[in-house]
Structure formats: C-alpha cells, structure tokens
Amino acid sequence: MKKIILAIIIPLLLMGCISSGVTVKVNKDGSGEIIQTFQIKRDFVGFLSMTEEPTDPNLIDREALELTAQSMGEGVTLTKVVPMPDNSPYAGYTAYFKFKDISAIKVSASPSTSPEAVDDENNDWVSFDFNKGTTSKLTMYISGITDEDTDESQNPEDSEELEASADAGLGDQLKEIYKDMHYWMTFEFNGKITDTNASFVDGSKITIFDMNFEKIVENDELFKKVTNDDPGSMKEYKEELASAGVFIDDQEKIVVSFK
Numbered sequence: 001m002k003k004i005i006l007a008i009i010i011p012l013l014l015m016g017c018i019s020s021g022v023t024v025k026v027n028k029d030g031s032g033e034i035i036q037t038f039q040i041k042r043d044f045v046g047f048l049s050m051t052e053e054p055t056d057p058n059l060i061d062r063e064a065l066e067l068t069a070q071s072m073g074e075g076v077t078l079t080k081v082v083p084m085p086d087n088s089p090y091a092g093y094t095a096y097f098k099f100k101d102i103s104a105i106k107v108s109a110s111p112s113t114s115p116e117a118v119d120d121e122n123n124d125w126v127s128f129d130f131n132k133g134t135t136s137k138l139t140m141y142i143s144g145i146t147d148e149d150t151d152e153s154q155n156p157e158d159s160e161e162l163e164a165s166a167d168a169g170l171g172d173q174l175k176e177i178y179k180d181m182h183y184w185m186t187f188e189f190n191g192k193i194t195d196t197n198a199s200f201v202d203g204s205k206i207t208i209f210d211m212n213f214e215k216i217v218e219n220d221e222l223f224k225k226v227t228n229d230d231p232g233s234m235k236e237y238k239e240e241l242a243s244a245g246v247f248i249d250d251q252e253k254i255v256v257s258f259k
Contacts, residue, residue: 017041021184028191030102030130039092058083058091065095073105103130135259175217184210195257199249210247
C-alpha cells in the first residue's frame with residue numbers, strides 16, 4: 001500500500017510545486033506579445049532531472065525556447081527571458097515572444113509543466129482569425145481544454161487509490177501539495193472590448209482558464225471533485241469553480257471585438 005500511495009503522491013508533488021501560465025497581448029493591427037511563465041519550487045528542481053544536475057539554476061534553455069517560438073508559427077520571435085530572482089523560493093523564468101500577425105500563429109492552451117519546446121502531438125492549441133478595422137475582431141478556436149476524451153484523464157484506479165489515501169488521513173497532505181499549483185491562460189487587448197461571448201471579462205482582459213488551487217483547497221467538496229474527476233468533467237461544475245475564483249471557459253470558439 002505504501003508503494004501505491006508513493007506512486008500517486010510523487011507525480012502530485014511535481015504538479016503541485018509548479019506554477020505556469022500564458023498571457024497573450026493583442027494590438028489593434030494584429031501584432032502582439034506572448035508572455036510565458038514557468039515556476040517551480042527550488043526544493044523540487046531535482047525531480048525534473050533525476051540523472052544530472054540542471055545546467056541552469058532557473059531551468060532556462062534558450063535553445064528550447066527558440067524552438068518553442070518556431071512551433072508557434074510564422075513571425076514569432078523570442079525577445080527576452082527573465083529568470084526568477086535569486087532570493088525567490090521558486091526557480092523558473094518568464095519568457096517573452098513577439099508576433100507580427102496573430103492569425104498566423106497558435107498558442108498552447110495546456111499549462112506547460114516543463115521548460116521544453118512545444119510538441120505538436122502532445123499539446124492543445126488556440127488558433128486565431130483576425131480582422132483588422134476601426135473595430136478589430138479576433139476569433140479564437142480553442143481545443144482540448146475541456147475535451148472529455150483527453151489523454152490526460154486520470155486513471156480510474158488512480159482516482160480510487162487517491163480517494164482511499166485521503167480517507168486514510170492524507171487529505172491534509174494532499175492539500176498542502178496542491179495549494180501552490182496555479183495554471184492560467186489570459187488575453188489582454190490594447191483597446192476597449194466592445195463585444196464578446198467570453199465568459200470571464202475584466203476590462204480589456206479575458207480569461208480562458210485560471211486554476212488557482214489555493215482557492216480550491218479551501219473548499220473540501222470542490223477539492224475532492226477536482227482531484228478525483230477527469231479534466232473534461234470540470235465543465236459540469238464550472239459555476240461552482242467560478243464562485244470560488246477559479247475560471248474555466250469551456251467554449252470552443254470565442255470572439256472578441258475591440259477598438
């Protein structure tokens with residue numbers, strides 16, 4: 001039983017110590033910037049490299065990030081990488097990419113759990129159509145965030161073991177693991193949004209998802225649902241998540257007009 005519990009807990013440790021997100025800034029002419037953040041608790045950096053010490057204390061691999069820029073599409077360039085401060089309990093970085101035409105690119109919709117290049121076969125994407133005008137219109141095509149057939153669905157046997165572990169008195173430990181996990185994807189528009197079907201709008205910003213587990217662990221029932229259910233089923237209780245400050249927009253097509 002101890003081996004089974006460890007087999008479940010160790011992957012959770014890796015997930016729980018990671019904070020990762022993407023913000024896309026869009027200008028009225030269709031150009032803009034992609035900001036990718038990757039953070040992991042320094043105490044867990046060794047888990048990502050079992051065979052050798054990482055060459056960079058903040059896990060920055062510029063070659064991999066350059067490949068990431070290429071995989072996003074034509075006209076995307078890596079402009080800078082800002083490491084986490086030395087006195088931070090987190091290792092990691094924020095990478096900045098520029099693009100000329102958002103309709104020619106795609107952005108990963110899945111939270112990045114490593115600083116490696118994006119893999120076409122293993123990531124979900126947001127692709128775009130853009131119409132420039134006095135009022136510009138961006139159409140986002142979103143795949144995979146709430147796909148119930150996703151390969152990332154949790155194994156039912158793992159869910160049963162995880163629930164049994166919680167019943168065995170590990171619930172508080174699991175909450176401690178999860179509480180620092182934070183994944184997000186947001187869009188910021190250089191102008192005023194005049195019309196959109198997006199579910200979560202705050203001024204010129206829309207949120208595709210914002211999974212802040214610190215808010216989830218405060219709600220026992222919600223925490224149990226999130227940790228035991230497959231990712232696709234989260235849309236069944238997205239209103240409950242939103243009331244807790246956790247946002248998931250499960251639409252496959254989002255249109256934003258702005259000027």
